[in-house]
Amino acid sequence: MTIGLDTAGALCKSNGIELRGSGAGALAGYSFAAKDVFHIAGVGTGFGHPEWLATHEVPKVTAPAVQLLLDAGADLIGKAQSDELCYSLSGENVHYGTPENAAAPGRIPGGSSSGSAAAVAAGLCDFALGTDCGGSVRIPASYCGLLGIRPGLGQVSTEGVLEFAPAFDVVGWFAKSGTLMQRVGEVLLPGRSGRVPFGKILIAYDAFTCAALDVNDALAPAVDAVTSHFRETGEVTVSPDGLASWYEIFRTIQGFEVWRSLGGWVREVNPKLGEGVRDRLSWASTVTPEMYAAALAKRSQIAKRLDGLLPPGTMLCLPAAPRVAPPRNMPASFTELEYRAQAMQILCISGLSGLPQITLPLASLNGLPLGVSVVGWRTSEFELLSLAEQLCP
Numbered sequence: 001m002t003i004g005l006d007t008a009g010a011l012c013k014s015n016g017i018e019l020r021g022s023g024a025g026a027l028a029g030y031s032f033a034a035k036d037v038f039h040i041a042g043v044g045t046g047f048g049h050p051e052w053l054a055t056h057e058v059p060k061v062t063a064p065a066v067q068l069l070l071d072a073g074a075d076l077i078g079k080a081q082s083d084e085l086c087y088s089l090s091g092e093n094v095h096y097g098t099p100e101n102a103a104a105p106g107r108i109p110g111g112s113s114s115g116s117a118a119a120v121a122a123g124l125c126d127f128a129l130g131t132d133c134g135g136s137v138r139i140p141a142s143y144c145g146l147l148g149i150r151p152g153l154g155q156v157s158t159e160g161v162l163e164f165a166p167a168f169d170v171v172g173w174f175a176k177s178g179t180l181m182q183r184v185g186e187v188l189l190p191g192r193s194g195r196v197p198f199g200k201i202l203i204a205y206d207a208f209t210c211a212a213l214d215v216n217d218a219l220a221p222a223v224d225a226v227t228s229h230f231r232e233t234g235e236v237t238v239s240p241d242g243l244a245s246w247y248e249i250f251r252t253i254q255g256f257e258v259w260r261s262l263g264g265w266v267r268e269v270n271p272k273l274g275e276g277v278r279d280r281l282s283w284a285s286t287v288t289p290e291m292y293a294a295a296l297a298k299r300s301q302i303a304k305r306l307d308g309l310l311p312p313g314t315m316l317c318l319p320a321a322p323r324v325a326p327p328r329n330m331p332a333s334f335t336e337l338e339y340r341a342q343a344m345q346i347l348c349i350s351g352l353s354g355l356p357q358i359t360l361p362l363a364s365l366n367g368l369p370l371g372v373s374v375v376g377w378r379t380s381e382f383e384l385l386s387l388a389e390q391l392c393p
Helices: 050-054 064-071 114-121 138-144 178-188 213-227 243-269 275-284 289-309 332-353 381-391
Strands: 031-035 075-080 127-132 147-150 170-175 200-204 232-236 314-319 357-365 368-375
Touching: 031 064, 031 114, 064 075, 064 127, 064 178, 075 114, 075 127, 114 127, 114 138, 114 170, 127 178, 138 147, 138 170, 138 332, 138 357, 138 368, 147 178, 147 381, 170 178, 178 381, 200 213, 213 314, 213 357, 213 368, 213 381, 243 275, 243 289, 243 332, 275 332, 289 332, 314 332, 314 381, 332 368, 357 381
Parallel strands: 031 075, 031 127, 200 232, 200 314
Antiparallel strands: 127 170, 147 170, 147 357, 314 368, 357 368
């Protein structure tokens, strides 16, 4: 595979790179792409923005997550396109274009790990690394018909990964099979002996009400498939205060940290920004330390609630996204405002709690991919991957 053969527009061209893995190990014979937020020695890290690429030094050290995969035998086919500064869920980048969604032609791939998902969906590589702050692995996985995992906070090293909002930033990955998802997890995740049996799964009533009725109908067989692996099924309202209020807490923490990470560069360089990203950064600059501290306190309460709902052996089932992939070139007022707010009410649950979540490509609507998702208890990544292997071998 060479970058020149990338007809999906999934890989970076101005800072492209290919690397051979060690040739021996658990991932020998497999290939992968890495989102353009992972440092790779000798090539610039672009963050989905040409001016970021031009104004930052070329790293001398490769991110540990990438190096672990190379050491395990996998070959890197290239850096994968990212949404602009990772601050979008659409995958439509005003500077580099929109990667093709091979599973839903004419529709967006989702973001911000857009190129990573598009590369796997198009068969350019076997798996791909992405990052997930607000939903940047989970949404593209649903749109592109892939498995995608957001591990729990801190479970995979973020060293050598561009900082966005560290309270939520995690390294995740995509693949088409649960078996490969698990192999990658065995390389990237901390080792842990023993597995906790699946006991109970709760259906997140309020998360499903965030999705359209036809989405819920389409997901029903997938939910049945998931729940069949558990001894007991129940229903729960995840947020007594309403998921819209939880999203505001998430948005406040994220905005403050994003501006802390990017604000200095934005002020100094005054880069050209796409409409949605520009508006979000402008709002982020207004979040005060007092607002941030209050939101952090509420987040702590939410994490305690989720830990109480999901003790070891109990998981939570919810939609991966409230709809299928929208068509490309929709008005920003839809993709960046209305849809983002709707999606984030579902997506903020695992972000605020710090719990792992996996997207499973078990449904479709009008021929378009649609994922169902499962949140596990703290440090249940291997149990989630085991569930994925059983459902999507």
